[in-house]
Amino acid sequence: MPQLTSPAFKENAARALADAALQRALSGSRGAFLARRQAAIAALPEFERLREIGRDIKNHTLAHLDFYLETYAANVEKAGGTVHWCATAEEARAAVLGICRRVGARTVTKGKSMISEELGLNEHLEANGITPVETDLGEYILQLRREPPSHIIAPAFHLNREDWEASFRAAHTDLPRERVFRERRDILAEARARLRARFLAADVGITGANFLVAETGSSVIVTNEGNGDLTQTLPRVHVVLASIEKVVPTLEDCCALLRLLARSATGQDFSVYTTFSTGPRRAGDRDGPEEYHVVLLDNGRSSMVGTPFQDMLRCIRCAACMNHCPVYGVVGGHAYGWVYPGPMGAVLTPSLVGVDKAGHLPNASTFCGRCEAVCPVKIPLPSLMRHWREREFERRLTPPVARSGLRLWAWLARHPGAYRAATRLAAGALALLGRGRGAFRSFPLAGGWTRGRDLPVPEPGGTFLARYARAQREGRA
Amino acid sequence: MSKEAILGAIRRGLRRGPLPADQALLLAARLERHPRHLIPARARLPRAEQIALFVRHVEKEFGTVERVPDAAAVPAAVADYLAAQNLPARLVRAPHPELDAMPWSGRPLLAVEARAAGPEDAVSVQHAFAGIAETGTLMLPSAPERPTTLNLLPDTAIVVLRASRVVGAYEEAFDLLRAERRDASSGGFMPRNVMLVTGPSRSADIEQTLELGAHGPRRLHVVLIEDDPAARAGGAAAPSPQEG
Numbered sequence A: 001m002p003q004l005t006s007p008a009f010k011e012n013a014a015r016a017l018a019d020a021a022l023q024r025a026l027s028g029s030r031g032a033f034l035a036r037r038q039a040a041i042a043a044l045p046e047f048e049r050l051r052e053i054g055r056d057i058k059n060h061t062l063a064h065l066d067f068y069l070e071t072y073a074a075n076v077e078k079a080g081g082t083v084h085w086c087a088t089a090e091e092a093r094a095a096v097l098g099i100c101r102r103v104g105a106r107t108v109t110k111g112k113s114m115i116s117e118e119l120g121l122n123e124h125l126e127a128n129g130i131t132p133v134e135t136d137l138g139e140y141i142l143q144l145r146r147e148p149p150s151h152i153i154a155p156a157f158h159l160n161r162e163d164w165e166a167s168f169r170a171a172h173t174d175l176p177r178e179r180v181f182r183e184r185r186d187i188l189a190e191a192r193a194r195l196r197a198r199f200l201a202a203d204v205g206i207t208g209a210n211f212l213v214a215e216t217g218s219s220v221i222v223t224n225e226g227n228g229d230l231t232q233t234l235p236r237v238h239v240v241l242a243s244i245e246k247v248v249p250t251l252e253d254c255c256a257l258l259r260l261l262a263r264s265a266t267g268q269d270f271s272v273y274t275t276f277s278t279g280p281r282r283a284g285d286r287d288g289p290e291e292y293h294v295v296l297l298d299n300g301r302s303s304m305v306g307t308p309f310q311d312m313l314r315c316i317r318c319a320a321c322m323n324h325c326p327v328y329g330v331v332g333g334h335a336y337g338w339v340y341p342g343p344m345g346a347v348l349t350p351s352l353v354g355v356d357k358a359g360h361l362p363n364a365s366t367f368c369g370r371c372e373a374v375c376p377v378k379i380p381l382p383s384l385m386r387h388w389r390e391r392e393f394e395r396r397l398t399p400p401v402a403r404s405g406l407r408l409w410a411w412l413a414r415h416p417g418a419y420r421a422a423t424r425l426a427a428g429a430l431a432l433l434g435r436g437r438g439a440f441r442s443f444p445l446a447g448g449w450t451r452g453r454d455l456p457v458p459e460p461g462g463t464f465l466a467r468y469a470r471a472q473r474e475g476r477a
Numbered sequence B: 001m002s003k004e005a006i007l008g009a010i011r012r013g014l015r016r017g018p019l020p021a022d023q024a025l026l027l028a029a030r031l032e033r034h035p036r037h038l039i040p041a042r043a044r045l046p047r048a049e050q051i052a053l054f055v056r057h058v059e060k061e062f063g064t065v066e067r068v069p070d071a072a073a074v075p076a077a078v079a080d081y082l083a084a085q086n087l088p089a090r091l092v093r094a095p096h097p098e099l100d101a102m103p104w105s106g107r108p109l110l111a112v113e114a115r116a117a118g119p120e121d122a123v124s125v126q127h128a129f130a131g132i133a134e135t136g137t138l139m140l141p142s143a144p145e146r147p148t149t150l151n152l153l154p155d156t157a158i159v160v161l162r163a164s165r166v167v168g169a170y171e172e173a174f175d176l177l178r179a180e181r182r183d184a185s186s187g188g189f190m191p192r193n194v195m196l197v198t199g200p201s202r203s204a205d206i207e208q209t210l211e212l213g214a215h216g217p218r219r220l221h222v223v224l225i226e227d228d229p230a231a232r233a234g235g236a237a238a239p240s241p242q243e244g
Ligand code: SF4
Pocket: A264, A314, A315, A316, A317, A318, A319, A320, A321, A322, A344, A371, A374, A375, A376, A377, A378, A379, A381
């Protein structure tokens, strides 16, 4: 398992806030995503309707998840592939290692996969004498730096250009001193040249999957660089890492979700490469892998089915929620302390590693509601975070300071006049600090409680109050 | 076994046992029908506009398009493109019957081999199964006559597409696959690999700023054969109002 530092979220966040280079990277990167997404969505008038369709497709699939997984696995096998059902991370690591050993693999190329991060697969392979090579540009530099990703689609979100140059110089020791990396283009060319040889030498290629299609037994990857495709095309063996909630019934269902994914993620109409893989090389094919394996991972997800957290299993990992999150925007991804950061991580991580270890994460929120407003499959992230907070509260896991903070928050919420006055006061006092960010970094009445997270400027219509009132009526607050 | 454990946990969550036969039949029927969802209006245009939209979208995604009147004009167009880009007159092409039938020997200075691509190949000519107008996307299904490496290894990827194979939406391109392909070994219509390609490769991993030419081709050039009367009309048509 990758190292878990979620219990130290507060300390992590404080460190992140004091890290000037990180703050520069965070503020430099976010705007680009938001503006591109906005433009792509403005150009597709049906986007709102498509979100509802996406939600419904995922809900239909989850309500029949056993059926669709069995159908999917049967069709993978019909196409000549093998499915490895893995209940735990340990089983999945063993399955991958078993395949690598059987084919005598020495190096393994890898496309970007969050499941691989969840498994801590690289460390496991290295410990067993197999060299994993990350080929996604962002993952590649993080492997050189031995850092985990800080974002689910842009792993090196926390780095600045100088970091790239420094890491390349440190790792590629044969570089001539006069070689410059002033431009992004120079960095890209260097990585491309280095990785070409690795692609060609690898024995096994490991990719993730954005979707699994039950109807055809296909795995789907969505990338811009082409590294995932080289990874799954050139080596003798292709191993797909996928979690059980990635399955969708048909190609048509997949197409509907694909219309949401790239627009929500990078603000592209469509990513450069959307590739469907179905089994190994066919008779007469001149290229492609000879073996095709799917490591199908549960790792706690099946226990979310039938609970309020089932909604989280709709997630298509677009990252829109973290791109729009004021807390992520100031603390970055590493502060969350495990594989999945931002609002989706705050909901998913406690489900996968336990609320006792990740109970702080759902507090890393201002309940501004932006994550839910942008989520392409309409996951009610704020109310799921609130669910966790309530459970954590009940279990008395919350330290006293946070408990009083919560009580203060609850009191303010029940006294709208005071809440508004407090907000106005904060707004007045902190207008200079908060202006242009849509969020405030401190809040006089909550002191330490809001340090490290932002109090949002209340949205028109009192989103938070309305939600809170609704939650109270439903007996959840 | 873990399969049973996982399925069992899911069923416990759903508060039921294995799906009753009648419900399983309904789901199987849905798979059989594979119903379409909402197709955006931009994918539902008259023929001429659809082809024009395809071209505009390829260009928007940093690809280039050249229209040629017929298949016989392709080798000359490819040779001229390479010359204009200062690229060597050497390429590897898909061993596809439609490309086999083209007069490559009419350009004797152009060295052409029909095979899968290797690491030394700088230029490829691929055959497109279909073009998808809604995002300017090429559908490239793997086959002995359409090797996948041609899409990936060369720095310059040239793709030959017949205008009559341009469709509006992804679903229509998959319908062509369903109708026209049957794999002998799997019994299914899906080939081993189907790439949907939209523009040349790129990365935004460095400071989230787009940079062309990552691990895949740096250039993507589409040679569009105007074998559809509507294609010609589309070339002259005004930009469609639907386009964003
Ligand atoms: S929770 Fe929604 S917005 Fe966040 S990554 Fe998942 S799908 Fe995207």
